[in-house]
Amino acid sequence: MSNAYLRFWGVRGSHAAPFASHLNVGGNTSCVEIRVDDHILICDAGTGIIPFGNELIRQKDIRELLIILTHYHWDHVCGLPFFVPAFSPDWKVSFFGPGDDDDEIKKHVSAQMRAPYFPVGTESWLANIHYIPPHRDKLRHGPISIEYSNVHHPGSTYGYRMRVNGKTIIYISDNECNFIEKSVRQRRGELNEEEQILYDDMIQEEHQSELDLIENADILIHDAQYTPEDYEKKRGWGHSCYIDTINMAIDAGVKELYLYHHDPNYDDEAINVIYQHAEKIIKENNSSLKCHLAKEGMQIKI
Numbered sequence: 001m002s003n004a005y006l007r008f009w010g011v012r013g014s015h016a017a018p019f020a021s022h023l024n025v026g027g028n029t030s031c032v033e034i035r036v037d038d039h040i041l042i043c044d045a046g047t048g049i050i051p052f053g054n055e056l057i058r059q060k061d062i063r064e065l066l067i068i069l070t071h072y073h074w075d076h077v078c079g080l081p082f083f084v085p086a087f088s089p090d091w092k093v094s095f096f097g098p099g100d101d102d103d104e105i106k107k108h109v110s111a112q113m114r115a116p117y118f119p120v121g122t123e124s125w126l127a128n129i130h131y132i133p134p135h136r137d138k139l140r141h142g143p144i145s146i147e148y149s150n151v152h153h154p155g156s157t158y159g160y161r162m163r164v165n166g167k168t169i170i171y172i173s174d175n176e177c178n179f180i181e182k183s184v185r186q187r188r189g190e191l192n193e194e195e196q197i198l199y200d201d202m203i204q205e206e207h208q209s210e211l212d213l214i215e216n217a218d219i220l221i222h223d224a225q226y227t228p229e230d231y232e233k234k235r236g237w238g239h240s241c242y243i244d245t246i247n248m249a250i251d252a253g254v255k256e257l258y259l260y261h262h263d264p265n266y267d268d269e270a271i272n273v274i275y276q277h278a279e280k281i282i283k284e285n286n287s288s289l290k291c292h293l294a295k296e297g298m299q300i301k302i
C-alpha cells in the first residue's frame with residue numbers, strides 16, 4: 001500500500017478571512033493537497049497554496065507537481081503569484097482546468113499576473129511549466145487517476161473524481177446543488193401543464209446526474225457555503241446551502257463528507273452551529289454518513 005494522504009491548506013470560499021474569530025476553521029481560500037508517495041496533486045490554488053509552496057521549497061525530495069483548477073475565480077487562483085516553486089528552475093509544475101485547449105488554460109492562469117494588477121507576469125516563472133489540454137479519457141498523475149465534469153457554478157467549472165489507493169475522492173469546491181429546481185421553483189405556478197412536466201423531467205435528470213457524480217464516494221469535499229437564510233438571498237450564485245449538500249451526500253451513499261468552501265462571513269461559532277445541525281440531519285435520516293468540517297491544516301490518511 002502506498003503512503004497516501006489528503007491535507008487541507010485552504011477551506012474558505014470567496015475571499016480570505018484572516019480574523020482571530022475564524023482561525024479554528026482557517027482563513028485561507030481553496031487549496032487541497034493529495035499526496036501519494038512522491039506524487040503531489042493540488043486541487044485549486046487559493047491563498048492556501050502560498051504556505052504549501054513555502055513548505056515544498058524547503059524539502060529536497062520532490063520537484064514535480066500537478067495543479068488541477070476547478071475554475072478561475074480569484075479565490076481559486078490568487079495564491080499563484082506567490083507560489084514559490086513556480087519561480088524555481090528546479091521544479092516542473094503542470095496545470096489543468098476548464099478551457100478548450102492548453103493555450104486557453106495558460107491564458108486564464110496568466111491573466112491575473114498582468115500589469116497593472118501584478119508586477120511580474122507568468123513569463124517570470126522559472127519552473128518547467130506545462131498546461132495540459134482537455135482529455136477525453138482519464139487524466140493521470142502517477143498512481144492517481146482523475147476524471148472531471150461540469151458542475152453548476154457561473155462560467156465553466158469542474159468537479160473532480162479521483163481514484164487514490166483504491167479509494168474514490170471527489171472534490172467539488174463550488175457547486176449549487178439542485179440548481180434548476182431552486183431557480184424555477186418560485187415560478188412554478190406560472191408554468192402550463194406541459195411546461196411543468198418538462199420542468200419535472202429536468203429536475204429529475206439534474207438530480208440523477210448530481211447523484212451519479214458523487215455516488216459511493218469514500219471522501220466527498222463539497223461546497224457547503226450558505227445557511228438556508230443566506231442561500232435565499234444568494235440563490236443562483238453557484239453555491240450550496242449546507243443542508244442540500246448533506247442530503248445529496250446521504251442520497252448518494254457517500255461515506256465521508258467534508259463541508260468545504262466556508263463563507264468568509266461565518267466565524268468559528270457560526271460554522272460550529274452548521275456542524276451541529278449537520279449531525280442532527282444525519283441522525284434523523286438514520287444515515288451512516290460521517291460528516292466533518294474541512295479545517296485548515298487537517299490531514300487525512302487515504
Ligand SMILES: [Zn+2]
Pocket residue numbers: 013014030073075076173174261
Ligand atoms: Zn470559490
Ligand SMILES: [Zn+2]
Pocket residue numbers: 071073153174
Ligand atoms: Zn467560483
